Amino acid sequence: MQATPQSLERKSPLHDFLAPNSIAIVGASSDPTKRGYKAMVGLIKDGFKGAIYPINPKADMILGARAYPSLEAIPYGVDLALICTPANTVPGLIELCGKKGIKGAVILASGFKEIGGEGVKLEQQVLDAARAGNVRIIGPNTSGMFNLHQKVNLLALANVKPGNIGFISQSGNMLLSLVLEAEHNGHVGFSTYVGPGNQTDIGFNDYLRYLGEEPNTKVATLYVEGFRDGQRFLNVAREVTARKPVVVYKSGSTEQGKKAASSHTGALAGSYGMTVDLLRQVGVSVVQDSDEILPVAEGLGLMQFARGKRIAVISDGGGQATIASDRLSEAGLEIPELSAATQAKLREVLFPQASVVNPVDVAGSTDANPALLADCMAIAAGDPNIDAVFLVGMFGGYSIRFAEDLLGGEMRGAEAMIELAKHTEKPLVVYSLYAPVKPPALRRLHEEGVPVYPSIEHAVRALAALGERGIYLAGLDAQATGPAIEEDAEMQAMFGRAQNEGRDLFEYEAKSLLRTHGVDVAPEAIVSNPAELGEVAARMGDRPLVMKVVSKDILHKSDAGGVKLNLQGEAALREAFDQIMTSCRAYDPNADIRGVLVTPMARKGTEIIIGVVRDPIFGPVLMFGLGGIFVEILEDVAFRSIPVSREDARSMIDQIKGRKILEGVRGEPPVDKEALVDLLLKVSGIVSAYPQLSELDLNPVIAYPDGYAVVDARIITNRSVASN
C-alpha cells in the first residue's frame, strides 16, 4: 500500500465555502417537492454539525430550524448560501451575500447564459454583483454540491457513502449514475462533488485546484463537456497530478471540427484527440468509456500508481487468463516472464502441472486451498520485473462453487492479501467472476481497500492508469522544458515589417527565423536580379538546386509555375528564373513578385510535418506527424502543449502509428530521432519567444539517419500582436 499522497498547499479560496460550517438556504421550504426542502432534509439527515439558516419570509420554522425573512436578518456569520429561488432574484441575492460577507453561493436556477438573450445579461449582473461583493459563485444552472466528510449534502442524495473520490461533473445525471453504481457495488465513496453549471465565476481549473488541496480527496475525477480556459486547466492539472491522480472523461469524442483551416495543423487541432494528448501530457488519466470512470477512479484512489506496466497475472485457470492477457496487451501493458527465482518459488507451492511463467496458471493447486493464491501473489510481488499483481479467476467463489468448508481458506487468503497490500508498494488488483455475488472474502478485501472488479476490462483499465501514472511521475524530473529562446531584435523587426504590411512571413523570412534560433536550415539565396545567379550558382556548388518564387500574393507556388526543381549550373538557373517570372506574371499579373529563392534540393528521406497553432482554448500547441497520407488520411498526429519538454518531444514521436517508418522499414536505417527532438524543442522555444507567430507549418521536413532538412516553412503572423 502506498503512502497517502501529500496535500498541496492550501491556496484555493474554495475551502472557505466548500467545507462550510454554516449554510443559509434561500428559498427553504416545507413543501417536500421543493429543492429548498430537500437540501434541508439532506443536511439534517446526514447529520450536518454546523448551523442551518432557512430563509423564507413566510415561515418562522422550517424542519425544526428557525427561519429568517432574509439573509440580512441572520444574526450570525454564514459561510455558504444555497440559492433555490428563480433566476431573476439572483443578482439581488448575490449583492446581499456580499454585504453579509458570505464567501460562496450555490445558484441552482437555470435561465441564464444557456437560454441566450436576457439570460446572458442576467448572468453578467450576477457576476458583477459577485465580483463587487467578493462572493464566489458555483453555477448558475448547477446540480449543486456535496462535501460528505463535512456532512454537507445539498443534493440530498440517499445512500451515498463518504470516500476518497472527488467529482466535478458538467452532467448531474453522470453524478447520479456514478452514485448509483457505487451504491450498487457497495464499496466506493465520494468526498466532494460540485456541478460547475455555467462556470460563470468558478471554472474547472479552480475546482481541480480545490480537489488537489482537499485532504479527503485521493483522486480528482472530472466529467467535462467543454473547457473554458484549457491552458490554465493544464497548468493546474500539472501541479495536481504531481501529488494525486486526476481522472478526466471528456465527452464529445466524435465531435467534428468544422472550421475552415489554413494549414494541416489548423485542420487537425481542436480535435478530441488533441485534447486527450494535452491532458495526458500533464499527467491526467483520460478515460475513454463512461463505464470506466468509476473503476479507474477507484483503483487510482486506492493505489495512486504503479512503478510501471509490467503485470504478473495469477489465475486459477480457464479462459479468463487468456482474456486478461489479450486486454492487457491491447492496453499496452506487459506480461513479462517471471524471474527464475520467482518461478522456482512458485514451483515449490504449486502442482507440477502448474504454469509458472506468466500468466501463472495454478492448474488446480488452489482448488482445496484457495489461500494459496495469496502466497502466489506475494511471490509474484517479490519479483523485481513486476510492477503490479493481477489475480484473475474465481477467488471468493470457491466456497460457493466447490465446497462450503473452503470459506475458511478463502478468508485466510483475503487476510493474507490485505497484509501483502500493506507491505508492498506494488498494486494488487483482483478480478473475480464471483464479484457480483459479493461473497465474504471479497467483501473483506473491499473493506481494506484492495480493489476487486467484476470485469476484466475494467480491472485492466485501472492497471493501465496506475502504470501510466507511475511512468509519468518517474519522468517528472526530466520534464524540464528546453532552454528558453531569447527573442532576437532583427527577427522582431522582421515580424514588425510583415505585420505592418498585413502579411504573413515569406518562406525565406520563416527560415531565417528558424536559422537564427539554431534550426538546421539549408543555405539559400534571394535573387531579384538574374545577374546575381552566377554568383549564387558558384556559392551553392554542384548540388542540384530548387528555385521558388517569392511573393506574398502567390500562395500556391507550384500551381503558378513558381517552382523549378533539380537545377544545376548558372544557365539552368537563368532559364528557370525567366520561366518562373513569365509563368507567375501570367498567373497573377498584379502579384507583387520580390524575386526567387534558391536553395539546394533536399535529399530523399522520410517526410514529416511539424506544426503549431494557438488554440483558442488550450493556447499554443505543437503538432508532429509523418507527411502525406499519415496526416491527410489517417490523421496520425501527436499534440503537445507548448512549451514542451524533451520527454514530451520524444513521446510525440513514439506515439504516432507510423513510428515504425521512422525506426526504419525494409532494411532502411532509422531516422535521427534526437535531431527531430531538438527541432521540436527549438520550435517550441521560438513559439514561446514570439507572440507575433500565430501559426507555423514545417511541411515537409525531411528526416534522415543524420539530421533533417526543413524543405518548406510557413509562418502566419498574429496581426493583433504588435512587435515591440
Place this chain on the structure above:
Amino acid sequence: MQATPQSLERKSPLHDFLAPNSIAIVGASSDPTKRGYKAMVGLIKDGFKGAIYPINPKADMILGARAYPSLEAIPYGVDLALICTPANTVPGLIELCGKKGIKGAVILASGFKEIGGEGVKLEQQVLDAARAGNVRIIGPNTSGMFNLHQKVNLLALANVKPGNIGFISQSGNMLLSLVLEAEHNGHVGFSTYVGPGNQTDIGFNDYLRYLGEEPNTKVATLYVEGFRDGQRFLNVAREVTARKPVVVYKSGSTEQGKKAASSHTGALAGSYGMTVDLLRQVGVSVVQDSDEILPVAEGLGLMQFARGKRIAVISDGGGQATIASDRLSEAGLEIPELSAATQAKLREVLFPQASVVNPVDVAGSTDANPALLADCMAIAAGDPNIDAVFLVGMFGGYSIRFAEDLLGGEMRGAEAMIELAKHTEKPLVVYSLYAPVKPPALRRLHEEGVPVYPSIEHAVRALAALGERGIYLAGLDAQATGPAIEEDAEMQAMFGRAQNEGRDLFEYEAKSLLRTHGVDVAPEAIVSNPAELGEVAARMGDRPLVMKVVSKDILHKSDAGGVKLNLQGEAALREAFDQIMTSCRAYDPNADIRGVLVTPMARKGTEIIIGVVRDPIFGPVLMFGLGGIFVEILEDVAFRSIPVSREDARSMIDQIKGRKILEGVRGEPPVDKEALVDLLLKVSGIVSAYPQLSELDLNPVIAYPDGYAVVDARIITNRSVASN
C-alpha cells in the same frame, strides 16, 4: 417485436442426447464432494422428468434412485451417459455405451490429449470406441452440459434461469461468469450449454448446427479459444445466421502469428483480424470485449435484428445523451435528423425548449410525466428514417429521484413501451442510470422482453449488433458468389509442369492463368534469344517497357539486377537484355535462366495488393489491401473466405482504413472500384477452380480511374495436389 425466427430443419444428431429423456450417471455417488453426486442433485432439484440411472457397483440406491452396477445392467433404453470416472476407464465405458445403444456420452475426465503422450493414445481409443459403437462424445475434459428447458442440469449450477441464450464455451469459468452476471441482473436465461472440451468427436460446427436447430435457443453464443475445422464452421454459421443470431467471442486477439511467411498475405493471414473478418462475412456477430458477450446476446436474442443502423435517441437530458452520441458514432451507427413530420409530432407533446432533431432532448417535459417518454419513442419509431429507438436517461428512477407519486406514470410508460415493442418491427433499447437499482418500471420492461441496460456502452454494442445483422440479412439475396470458373486444360498442364519440376509458377505463367480467366493483364513477351527483341519492340509499340529476368532460381529479381525499367526501342531492349544476363549470372552462376519477360510499364496509379492463402484452419482466404505502408506498417487489410460474393468483394474495399485514397484524395479522381470488385471475384473463382494453387500474391496491382494493371503476379503451387 419481431417474429420468432424459423428453426432450421432438424439435421443434427445431437438432439438425440442433448435433450435426453433418460440419463445414466457413471460414477454416481453419495459423497457430496463428487461430481457424480452433484450432477444427480442437479437433475433431481431442477425437476428432471426423465429417468435417472446411477451406476455404482458399490451402492443399491443413490439419492433415492435405484443404482445399477454397470451400464449393461440397466433394463431400459438410455439416451445419454454422464461419465464421471477417471480417464483410463473411459474407452471401456464408451464401448459399453455403444453396446447399450446410448447415443451420446459426456466425458468429464481430463488426462487425455491435453497432457500429451499416453493421453493422446487414450483419447484415440475413446474415439475409436465411439466410432465403432456409434456413440457421440462430448469432451473429454469438458465442464459438462445443461439443457434447462429439458431440466437437465448436469453442472448442478444453482440459480440459473431457463431462457433463450444457447452457449458453447471452451472455458467453464466463462459460463460461470455469464451465469453469475445473469443471476445478478436477474432477467437473462439460458437454453443449452455445452463445454466442448477436447472436441475429440463433436466440434464447434456440430454444436452450432444443434443450437441453430434447437427451438428454445434464440441466439447461439460461443466462446472460442480455437477452431478445429474453421472452414466447416463458416459454412454452418452461414446457414444458422440466416435464421437466428450467432454471437462469437474469440479469445487470443493479441496472439502474434510467428510463422515465417513467404508472402505479405501469408504474413498477415491466420491473425485475429482475419478470423473476425471471416466470421463477419458469414453473418456472425463478433464481440470484442468479454463484458459485452451477455449484453449483446441478450439484445440479439430478444430482438433478432434491426433494419439498419439509423438510431433515434430519446433522452431526458444530461451528459448521457452526449455520451450515447459519441459511442453510437464510434460504433458506426447513425443518428440521422428526424423527419419534419416526426419533429412536428414531438413538438406537439414536448415543451418548447425541447430539442427534437436527434438526439431528442425532452428538456424537462417528462419530469412530471415520465410516461411521455413512451410517446416520444412511439413517434420516433414511426419515422421511416429510423431503424431503432434508444431511450437514454433516468427512466425508472423518476419516482426515486423526484417524487414517489411519479411511479404511476413510470408504470404507464413501461406498459406503453411494452405495447409499442409488440407493434413495431424496430428494436427498442433502454439505457437507464437506475438500472442497477431494478426499479419496478424497469423490472416490468425486463419481464416483457424490452432490454434495459445499465451501461450506455453495452446498449450501443447491442444496437450495433442488431443493425449489422439486419444489413447482413438484407444483403443475403445479393450474396451469390460470382459465376464459377471452369478449369482450363492448358492451364492444368502448366500447373502440372511446374509441380513436376518442383517449382512455383513463373510470373508469366501466373499472368497467363489470370489472362485465361478474363483478368486484365498487359501483353507480354518471353524472350530467350536477343534476336527476337526487334520483333517484340515493334509489337509493343512506342510505350515505355519493362524487362524482368525469368528464372525459378532468382526470387528477388531487383536485387539480382534482373529488372530494367522505362525501355524504349530495340537498342534499349538489347542493352537491357545483356545487362540483365550479365548481372544475373554474376548474382547466381548456377541459376537456370530461361530468358526475360518484356511488358509495357504500368501508368502511375494507386498501388493495391490482392493475395490468397490456404489457411490451415479456414481454407482458402482472399486478402485485399493498399500497397506499401498500408500493408507493411498498418496491416490495413481485409480478408474473406473464398468463394466471395460481389457483396463480399465490395465490403472488402470499403472496410480498409485507406479507402479514402481509393475514393480520391487531393482532387484526384476515384479509382474504378467495380473493376477491382471484378478482379477479386475472378481471383476467387480461379482459386476455387485450381486446387494446385496454394498461394497467390498480386503485388502490386495498380488501380486507375479506368480499370487496373496487374504489375506483378506470384503463384505458389501446392506440391501435394497433383494436376489431373
